[in-house]
Amino acid sequence: MQDIEIKVNGRPMRTTVAVDETLVDVLRQRLGVVEVKNGCGQGDCGACTVLLDGEAVNSCLTLAVQADGRQVTTTRGLGTAEDPHPLQTAFIEHGAVQCGFCSSGMILSAASLLQQNAAPTRDEIREGISGNLCRCTGYTKIVDAIDEAAKAGSSEERSAR
Amino acid sequence: MTVNTRVLINDFTYHVPSTLAEALGFLDQYGEDAAVLAGGTDLIIQMKLGRRSPKFLVDVSKLEELKHLEAGEKILIGAGRRYMDVLPFLQGLGRYHGLAEAIDSIGKLQVLSVATVGGNLGNGSPAADTPPPLMTYDASVRVRSAHQERVVPLREFHTGPGAIVLAPNEIIVAVEFDAFPDGRASAFRKLTRVASDISKVTCAVAVERAGETCTHCRIALGAVGPTPLRARSAEAALEGREVDASAVEECARLIVEEISPIDDIRCSEKYRREAAGVLFRDAFASAWERAKC
Ligand SMILES: Cc1cc2nc3c(=O)[nH]c(=O)nc-3n(C[C@H](O)[C@H](O)[C@H](O)COP(=O)(O)OP(=O)(O)OC[C@H]3O[C@@H](n4cnc5c(N)ncnc54)[C@H](O)[C@@H]3O)c2cc1C
Ligand code: FES
Ligand code: FES
Numbered sequence: 377m378q379d380i381e382i383k384v385n386g387r388p389m390r391t392t393v394a395v396d397e398t399l400v401d402v403l404r405q406r407l408g409v410v411e412v413k414n415g416c417g418q419g420d421c422g423a424c425t426v427l428l429d430g431e432a433v434n435s436c437l438t439l440a441v442q443a444d445g446r447q448v449t450t451t452r453g454l455g456t457a458e459d460p461h462p463l464q465t466a467f468i469e470h471g472a473v474q475c476g477f478c479s480s481g482m483i484l485s486a487a488s489l490l491q492q493n494a495a496p497t498r499d500e501i502r503e504g505i506s507g508n509l510c511r512c513t514g515y516t517k518i519v520d521a522i523d524e525a526a527k528a529g530s531s532e533e534r535s536a537r
Numbered sequence: 538m539t540v541n542t543r544v545l546i547n548d549f550t551y552h553v554p555s556t557l558a559e560a561l562g563f564l565d566q567y568g569e570d571a572a573v574l575a576g577g578t579d580l581i582i583q584m585k586l587g588r589r590s591p592k593f594l595v596d597v598s599k600l601e602e603l604k605h606l607e608a609g610e611k612i613l614i615g616a617g618r619r620y621m622d623v624l625p626f627l628q629g630l631g632r633y634h635g636l637a638e639a640i641d642s643i644g645k646l647q648v649l650s651v652a653t654v655g656g657n658l659g660n661g662s663p664a665a666d667t668p669p670p671l672m673t674y675d676a677s678v679r680v681r682s683a684h685q686e687r688v689v690p691l692r693e694f695h696t697g698p699g700a701i702v703l704a705p706n707e708i709i710v711a712v713e714f715d716a717f718p719d720g721r722a723s724a725f726r727k728l729t730r731v732a733s734d735i736s737k738v739t740c741a742v743a744v745e746r747a748g749e750t751c752t753h754c755r756i757a758l759g760a761v762g763p764t765p766l767r768a769r770s771a772e773a774a775l776e777g778r779e780v781d782a783s784a785v786e787e788c789a790r791l792i793v794e795e796i797s798p799i800d801d802i803r804c805s806e807k808y809r810r811e812a813a814g815v816l817f818r819d820a821f822a823s824a825w826e827r828a829k830c
Contacts, residue, residue, distance in 0.1 A: 396545040417542030431650040437581045507645030
């Protein structure tokens with residue numbers, strides 16, 4: 377067992393983990409950060425996406441010990457119900473959320489994409505979310521939402537909060 | 538037994554050394570029981586699937602010695618550099634389109650943000666995307682153990698599916714190749730079932746031209762044999778020759794004969810042969826056009 381400290385959405389959290397625990401399990405089961413989803417467990421679906429030091433990673437392929445001393449951002453860290461991130465608003469307005477299982481990862485990949493490329497084309501948006509599967513929406517509404525959020529200039533520094 | 542990819546089933550000790558010497562010391566001590574962990578996008582999955590069960594993981598992500606990016610007479614890419622750093626480096630140099638296209642084709646942000654060229658080579662997959670373009674650059678792999686450093690030509694690096702020449706106590710430090718002379722250019726094409734799947738067939742080409750004559754030609758393919766491979770008879774058929782439609786057709790025919798693809802869940806052997814010819818024509822046309830300017 378090993379003690380680790382992870383800053384989750386700016387809040388330092390300490391816990392003791394086994395080295396073979398993945399970050400997604402520690403977030404969900406030890407730290408109660410359940411907006412991060414565990415889907416395929418093997419890098420295919422992107423439901424477990426978090427931002428690790430600001431960059432999108434699959435938390436199912438990350439050992440919790442690898443996140444020691446680092447910052448994890450989840451979709452709750454981007455914005456809240458009272459003060460949503462423009463991507464979150466756009467997802468709601470465009471009906472880009474159906475069952476919602478993919479949404480957290482999808483929004484974080486979109487945030488990461490917009491950080492790297494503030495004005496992506498629709499093709500670039502599709503490529504940016506190619507690591508995230510959605511079994512409900514057929515993607516069109518998701519791409520619409522990201523497109524609108526990008527055009528609204530949502531890539532401001534909010535995600536750094 | 539059904540596999541549950543949500544958990545890691547094997548117990549291991551995790552080390553995260555801060556110097557290469559320390560990492561090499563661990564590997565020397567643990568031998569076959571150790572595995573090098575870089576981005577983990579291959580290794581962690583293999584451990585979850587029960588295909589590998591190392592007793593010691595040596596995390597190399599903190600090693601500055603694996604992070605060099607150099608562009609002089611040689612282009613050197615540190616094995617521990619993440620794709621998201623390597624891609625802009627290559628795009629900035631502007632000439633190494635084949636390798637840049639191969640990395641760009643991986644696409645997924647969650648992979649680009651952690652995965653490395655060292656891991657792509659270390660995994661030894663015949664379908665990996667970076668070996669074919671690197672082979673067309675006559676690249677070499679710089680390898681270190683606690684006792685020695687050696688430089689292995691990439692064409693000798695892969696020995697079979699998932700098999701490479703690396704000893705258990707060795708770490709890949711970098712991959713390197715000579716900077717292109719003027720007039721040389723490259724391209725990469727890949728065919729997948731869906732955008733995010735493992736490659737069915739890949740083809741990389743590097744050429745140099747003097748007018749309409751091809752003065753240098755390298756062709757390499759992935760996922761069409763037990764290792765990534767060079768299409769040597771096709772290269773020989775083009776080098777020194779005036780390039781016209783019939784030369785390219787002959788070359789495509791030689792490639793289709795030279796490769797040894799298999800049937801698998803993604804597609805048939807016959808399909809792979811046909812597709813290899815098509816990808817070659819595309820990759821060649823793109824590299825040839827680029828070599829003009
Ligand atoms: C969703 C997804 C999509 C993918 N798409 C592609 C794709 O399009 N194309 C493609 O080619 N691959 C793809 N991959 C496979 C994988 O991402 C790449 O092979 C990647 O380059 C592996 O790098 P890594 O740093 O994650 O390696 P790891 O998983 O950390 O390591 C892989 C292997 O290499 C060894 N190793 C790593 N670094 C070193 C080193 N410095 N010295 C010695 N041995 C070392 C490890 O011990 C291990 O055996 C994909 C994987 C996933 C999960
Ligand atoms: S749960 Fe991590 S990618 Fe599917
Ligand atoms: S909304 Fe259900 S998986 Fe995307």
